[in-house]
Amino acid sequence: MTTLLHFSDTHFGTETPTVIEALYRQLQAKPIDAIILSGDLTQRARLHQFRDCRTFIDGFGMIPLLATPGNHDIPLWCPWERLFTPYRRYQKYFPTDFDRYGVISVCIDAVHIIGVRTTRRYRHLHGELSDRQIDRVGQLLQQAPANCLQLVVCHQPLYVLNKEDEVDLIRGAAKAVPLWRAAGAGGIVSGHIHRPFITPIPYSAHSLSMRPLWAIQAGTTTSRRLRDQYPNAFNVISNDIARVETDRIQNPLGLTQPAWMAALWLYDHKTAQFLPSEQYWIQ
């Protein structure tokens, strides 16, 4: 059985201690096989903010981690460093063995996770997938063993629910979504917009395959930089049936033999704990 936690947009420097305490209280004793951290680890890419984020992650034990940097993890306030060594601070505390395309791929039990570095030193806010990155991820997806769950992690979303969030869609999404769907991706795991949701990405006129592909979007997990009414949030992705509340789980795709679920957990200020929200069979 495999269980992954998806954290995002921790924005250390603006973290809320009571929320971190709730995460430790609720998750430290649970079996967790890996953590995905989809960018904006820090608020201003200060070294002490990276260090605090590292301490937070290490508090869950020696668990495999796949992290990608977000736009806040590049030191915007230091043009020289931003231009020549934009990821030096990130790599000091979160050494990530990206290949020359800015892609990393790891297998954890029956899950294949591909991380993509989508931030650009010349584009502050908006992310970008280059043609080479899109093709490289497509190759890696096709090379993976059959029957595993394949997740692609990008800081910025490739699919959004609200019109006003379309400005935050990553550049290259229109090409990447049909290609990665056809190559075997089961989920695209993102953050950036601080709006949590889990939803199947609709098919488009460009779809090359009818495989299900989910947008698994975390809100900010620990920051007080909340957007609209959305609280702090994280996601759980698991094939551990004991974790599934079968009376609550939704199956919008009508999967006949589902194996993997994704669940959204939202922070409740009144009780100072994370509570389960939506839960879906995804594959």
Ligand SMILES: [Fe+2]
């Ligand atoms: Fe963010």
Ligand SMILES: [Fe+2]
């Ligand atoms: Fe961001």
